Amino acid sequence: MKIVVLGATGKLGRQVLRGLRNRGTTGSEIIAAGRDLAKLSDQDSRAVRVDYDDPASLRVALRGADRALLISGTEPGRRVTQHAAAIDAAHQAGVGLLALTSTPNATGAAMSMAEDHAATEALLRDSGIPFVILRNSMYLDLFVEQTVPVAVTRGVIVGASGKGRISPASRDDLGDAAAEVLTGEGHAGAVYELGGQRSYTMDEVAAAIADRFGTAVEYRDVSAGEFKDVLLGQGVPERMAELFADTQLGIARGEMLVDTGDLSRLIGRPTQTLDEALAKADLR
Numbered sequence: 001m002k003i004v005v006l007g008a009t010g011k012l013g014r015q016v017l018r019g020l021r022n023r024g025t026t027g028s029e030i031i032a033a034g035r036d037l038a039k040l041s042d043q044d045s046r047a048v049r050v051d052y053d054d055p056a057s058l059r060v061a062l063r064g065a066d067r068a069l070l071i072s073g074t075e076p077g078r079r080v081t082q083h084a085a086a087i088d089a090a091h092q093a094g095v096g097l098l099a100l101t102s103t104p105n106a107t108g109a110a111m112s113m114a115e116d117h118a119a120t121e122a123l124l125r126d127s128g129i130p131f132v133i134l135r136n137s138m139y140l141d142l143f144v145e146q147t148v149p150v151a152v153t154r155g156v157i158v159g160a161s162g163k164g165r166i167s168p169a170s171r172d173d174l175g176d177a178a179a180e181v182l183t184g185e186g187h188a189g190a191v192y193e194l195g196g197q198r199s200y201t202m203d204e205v206a207a208a209i210a211d212r213f214g215t216a217v218e219y220r221d222v223s224a225g226e227f228k229d230v231l232l233g234q235g236v237p238e239r240m241a242e243l244f245a246d247t248q249l250g251i252a253r254g255e256m257l258v259d260t261g262d263l264s265r266l267i268g269r270p271t272q273t274l275d276e277a278l279a280k281a282d283l284r
């Protein structure tokens with residue numbers, strides 16, 4: 001079995017590699033592909049440099065692959081072309097199963113962030129390659145990496161998601177789900193909506209952070225326009241600020257709520273909760 005992970009050098013990709021190895025896949029069976037191979041540890045697997053903007057590198061990485069995972073790229077606007085090149089290379093290589101990371105409700109959500117994902121899902125379906133779509137919810141880790149430091153320092157979290165509920169999931173759990181799909185049977189054609197079992201409003205996130213760190217934290221709901229201005233003030237580029245503000249409105253509409261139970265079923269255990277993630281947070 002030869003399994004190629006495109007985007008293996010990223011935070012999710014490294015969890016997928018860990019999940020594969022935990023399932024007994026050997027280093028020689030895994031091709032870990034990304035741009036910055038220095039992010040991979042020696043024992044991970046065979047590393048291959050790949051750039052989604054370079055179709056030839058994708059063809060080389062996917063040659064002889066039985067199964068592959070395409071972890072979506074990081075540049076909204078460029079991603080559909082990049083993903084199309086990866087799907088085309090997988091088709092040429094005769095890959096037997098191609099898994100793709102996507103976003104919750106990709107084909108039904110109105111938020112702009114879903115557009116690249118919906119377009120990529122359509123390309124994958126049309127490719128004729130046996131596929132699995134992993135519609136990954138918002139990372140729980142982002143609350144620890146991004147929200148906690150701001151909340152604890154300033155005592156306030158600003159957003160525009162109202163009372164919308166999010167079902168965040170850890171990269172650890174999502175990486176395991178991808179590894180399960182890549183090594184298991186019976187997943188071809190599946191579209192998994194992968195979220196944590198518990199959902200939260202941002203008021204609840206603020207309360208959980210306040211409880212955990214023993215400090216006052218409030219969630220301040222503002223309009224999407226005000227939220228975008230806050231991001232611009234923090235130096236976030238215009239295009240990304242627009243996208244993030246629009247995502248807040250999607251959350252408010254319930255587009256990031258996932259209640260399928262697919263994630264816990266795939267990984268065979270309860271999903272990580274916010275309290276568990278916060279317990280691991282290191283504020284130093």
Ligand SMILES: NC(=O)c1ccc[n+]([C@@H]2O[C@H](COP(=O)([O-])OP(=O)(O)OC[C@H]3O[C@@H](n4cnc5c(N)ncnc54)[C@H](OP(=O)(O)O)[C@@H]3O)[C@@H](O)[C@H]2O)c1
Nearest residue numbers: 007009010011012034035036051052072073074137138139
């Ligand atoms: N669910 C969520 O909350 C959420 C949040 C943010 C992003 N995402 C999506 O989920 C993906 C994985 O998340 P993550 O946390 O693992 O992100 P990450 O740590 O930034 O990793 C992104 C991965 O994509 C690779 N990549 C990006 N552009 C590429 C290109 N042109 N050619 C080759 N490789 C490229 C990166 O390679 P190098 O690092 O080697 O360059 C890296 O391996 C992201 O790329 C994004 O599409 C999801």
